[in-house]
Amino acid sequence: MMLNIEHLSIIFHDREEPFTAVEDFNLQMDHGEIVGIVGESGSGKSMTAHAIMGLLRRYAVEVTGKAKFDGADILKMDEKELRRYQGVEMSIIFQEPMTSLDPTMRIGKQVEEALLLHTKLTKEKRRERALEAMELAELDEPEKLYDLYPHELSGGMRQRVMIASALVLSPHLLIADEPTTALDVTIQAQILKTLKEINKKEGTAIMFISHDLGVVKALCERVIVMQHGHIVEEGPVDQVFYHPQHEYTKHLIESRPTRRKLKGRKLDDE
Amino acid sequence: MTNEIILHLGNVNSYYGRGKARKQVLKNISLTLHKGEVLGVVGESGSGKSTLAKCAIGLVTDIEGERKLNVENSQMVFQDSYGSLNPAKTVGWILEEPLRVRGLRDKKELRRRAVEMLQTVGLEEEHYDRKPSQLSGGQRQRVSIAASLIQGSKLIILDEPVSALDVTLQAQILQLLVDLKERLDLSYIFISHDLAVVYQICDRVMVMYHGEVVEQGDVDAVYDNPQHEYTKKLLEASLSLG
Numbered sequence: 001m002m003l004n005i006e007h008l009s010i011i012f013h014d015r016e017e018p019f020t021a022v023e024d025f026n027l028q029m030d031h032g033e034i035v036g037i038v039g040e041s042g043s044g045k046s047m048t049a050h051a052i053m054g055l056l057r058r059y060a061v062e063v064t065g066k067a068k069f070d071g072a073d074i075l076k077m078d079e080k081e082l083r084r085y086q087g088v089e090m091s092i093i094f095q096e097p098m099t100s101l102d103p104t105m106r107i108g109k110q111v112e113e114a115l116l117l118h119t120k121l122t123k124e125k126r127r128e129r130a131l132e133a134m135e136l137a138e139l140d141e142p143e144k145l146y147d148l149y150p151h152e153l154s155g156g157m158r159q160r161v162m163i164a165s166a167l168v169l170s171p172h173l174l175i176a177d178e179p180t181t182a183l184d185v186t187i188q189a190q191i192l193k194t195l196k197e198i199n200k201k202e203g204t205a206i207m208f209i210s211h212d213l214g215v216v217k218a219l220c221e222r223v224i225v226m227q228h229g230h231i232v233e234e235g236p237v238d239q240v241f242y243h244p245q246h247e248y249t250k251h252l253i254e255s256r257p258t259r260r261k262l263k264g265r266k267l268d269d270e
Numbered sequence: 271m272t273n274e275i276i277l278h279l280g281n282v283n284s285y286y287g288r289g290k291a292r293k294q295v296l297k298n299i300s301l302t303l304h305k306g307e308v309l310g311v312v313g314e315s316g317s318g319k320s321t322l323a324k325c326a327i328g329l330v331t332d333i334e335g336e337r338k339l340n341v342e343n344s345q346m347v348f349q350d351s352y353g354s355l356n357p358a359k360t361v362g363w364i365l366e367e368p369l370r371v372r373g374l375r376d377k378k379e380l381r382r383r384a385v386e387m388l389q390t391v392g393l394e395e396e397h398y399d400r401k402p403s404q405l406s407g408g409q410r411q412r413v414s415i416a417a418s419l420i421q422g423s424k425l426i427i428l429d430e431p432v433s434a435l436d437v438t439l440q441a442q443i444l445q446l447l448v449d450l451k452e453r454l455d456l457s458y459i460f461i462s463h464d465l466a467v468v469y470q471i472c473d474r475v476m477v478m479y480h481g482e483v484v485e486q487g488d489v490d491a492v493y494d495n496p497q498h499e500y501t502k503k504l505l506e507a508s509l510s511l512g
C-alpha cells in the first residue's frame with residue numbers, strides 16, 4: 001500500500017475556541033489508484049490534502065493520527081526528510097494558484113523549481129522538461145509564457161502553470177485540489193485526459209479533490225464524500241453516483257444545473 | 271429591465287505593458303448594458319474576459335475607444351478572491367467597512383448587517399472573526415461576493431464568482447443574485463466558463479475569443495443557434511445542458 005491514513009484529525013487553535021476541521025479521516029490508496037474527494041465547502045478537503053503533504057506544521061495547528069507514505073509517517077518526519085518527499089514522491093496542485101505562485105519569479109523558473117531542487121539536470125534540460133510539462137498542462141505557446149510573471153497570466157493560465165509544476169517530476173502521488181475550476185469544459189476535458197494518461201503511463205496515483213461530481217465520475221474509480229470534517233460516504237464511483245446513501249450526496253446529484261432560467265422571488269414569497 | 275444605459279463600451283482596444291512589451295489584449299469591443307440587465311461573458315481561458323471586466327470599471331487604463339459608466343460606483347468580485355480580500359482584517363471588518371464609510375456607526379447594527387450578509391451567502395456567525403486565510407477556498411469566494419453586495423452598488427461585475435462552489439451552493443448564490451437584482455434594480459456582468467450557470471442567470475451573452483467578441487445575443491438565441499465554432503464546441507461539451 002502506498003498511502004495509509006489512519007484517524008487523521010486537524011484542529012486549529014488560532015482563536016478562542018479550538019476548531020476541529022477534520023476528524024478521524026481514514027484512507028488507503030495503492031500505487032496507481034485514482035481516488036476522488038468531494039464534499040461541502042469548508043468540509044476539510046484542502047486541509048486533509050495539506051496535512052498529507054506535510055504542510056500543516058505551523059503554530060496553532062494540531063494534526064493527530066497517521067499519514068504513512070510507503071510506510072513512513074509524514075506527520076513524524078523532520079523537515080529535511082519531508083523535503084525529500086515533497087515534489088518528488090508526492091506533489092500538490094493547490095486550489096488557489098495565486099497563494100502558491102511566487103509573484104516575483106518568472107513562470108518557467110517556477111515550473112522548473114522541483115527539478116532544480118531534486119535533480120542534477122542541466123539548465124537546458126530543465127527548460128526542456130518545463131516546456132514539456134507546460135504543454136501537457138494544455139498551455140499554448142509555452143516558450144512565450146516561460147519568461148512572464150504570474151500577474152501577466154489569466155486565472156485559467158495560472159491554474160495550468162500549477163498543474164505543470166506538479167507534473168514536472170512525475171511524482172508517485174499527485175494531489176490535485178480543484179485543479180480545473182477556472183477552466184472551461186473543453187480544456188477541462190483535455191486536462192482530465194492528460195491526468196489519465198500520466199496515471200496509465202507513469203503509474204502516478206491521483207487524489208482528486210473537486211466540488212463537481214461529474215468530473216469525479218469521469219476520472220476516479222473510488223470516491224469519498226465529506227461533510228463537516230467527516231467522511232460521510234465512500235465507495236466505487238458508480239455506486240455512490242447511482243445509489244447515493246447520504247443526504248448531501250443525494251442533494252449534489254439532484255441539484256445539477258439544467259437549462260432553466262431562475263426567477264427572482266419577491267420578499268413576501270419567502 | 272429599462273432603457274437606461276448603465277455601461278457603454280464603443281470599439282474599445284486595450285493594452286498591457288509599455289514600450290516594446292506593449293501588447294494588445296482587447297480588440298474592438300463594443301457592448302451596452304442596461305439597467306436591470308445581466309450580461310454573461312464566456313470564452314476561452316486567456317481570451318480577455320477579466321481584462322474586459324477591469325476595463326469596464328476603469329481598472330485597466332491603457333485603452334482606446336469610448337467608455338461610459340453611468341453609475342456612481344461599481345463593484346467587482348475578482349476571480350482570485352484571495353488576492354482581493356485584505357489579509358490583515360477580519361471578515362467582519364471587511365463587510366462592515368463600506369457601511370462605516372457611508373456613515374453607519376452603531377456597532378451592534380454594523381455587526382447585525384455583516385452577520386446577516388454572511389448568512390445569505392451560506393456562512394455563519396462563527397466566520398465573522400476569521401481572517402481570510404482562516405477560511406476555505408469556497409468560503410473565501412462567498413466572503414468576496416458578500417463584500418461586493420454590501421456596498422450597495424448598482425453595477426456589479428462578477429468574475430467566475432461561483433467557480434469554487436458545489437451545485438447546491440451555486441444554486442443558492444445564483445438565486446440570491448437574481449432576487450437582489452429584481453429588488454434593487456441591479457445590473458450585472460457575469461463572467462463564467464460554465465454555460466449552464468450563464469443560462470440560469472443571464473439575459474444576454476457574449477462570447478470572446480482571442481480578445482474579440484465573436485458572438486453576442488439573447489441567451490436563448492445563442493444557445494439554440496450558435497454561430498461561432500468555439501461556441502458550438504463549448505455547447506456540445508456541456509453535457510448537463512440537456
Ligand SMILES: Nc1ncnc2c1ncn2[C@@H]1O[C@H](COP(=O)(O)OP(=O)(O)OP(=O)(O)O)[C@@H](O)[C@H]1O
Pocket residue numbers: 012014019021039040041042043044045046047048095211403404405406407408409434
Ligand atoms: N487557519 C485556520 N484557522 C481556523 N479554521 C480554519 C483555518 N483554515 C481553514 N479553516 C477551516 O477549516 C475548515 C476546512 O477547510 P478546508 O479548506 O479544508 O475546506 P474545503 O473542504 O477545502 O472547502 P472548499 O471546498 O471551500 O475549498 C473550514 O471550515 C475552514 O473555515
Ligand SMILES: Nc1ncnc2c1ncn2[C@@H]1O[C@H](COP(=O)(O)OP(=O)(O)OP(=O)(O)O)[C@@H](O)[C@H]1O
Pocket residue numbers: 151152153154155156157182286287295313314315316317318319320321322349
Ligand atoms: N497584467 C497583465 N500584463 C500583461 N498581460 C496580461 C495581464 N493580465 C492579463 N494578461 C494577458 O491578457 C490575456 C487575457 O487575460 P484575461 O485575464 O483577461 O483572460 P480571461 O479571459 O479572464 O481568462 P481566464 O478564463 O483564464 O481567467 C492573456 O493572454 C493574459 O496573459
Ligand SMILES: [Mg+2]
Pocket residue numbers: 045046047095177406407408
Ligand atoms: Mg478547498
Ligand SMILES: [Mg+2]
Pocket residue numbers: 154155156319320321349429
Ligand atoms: Mg479571467
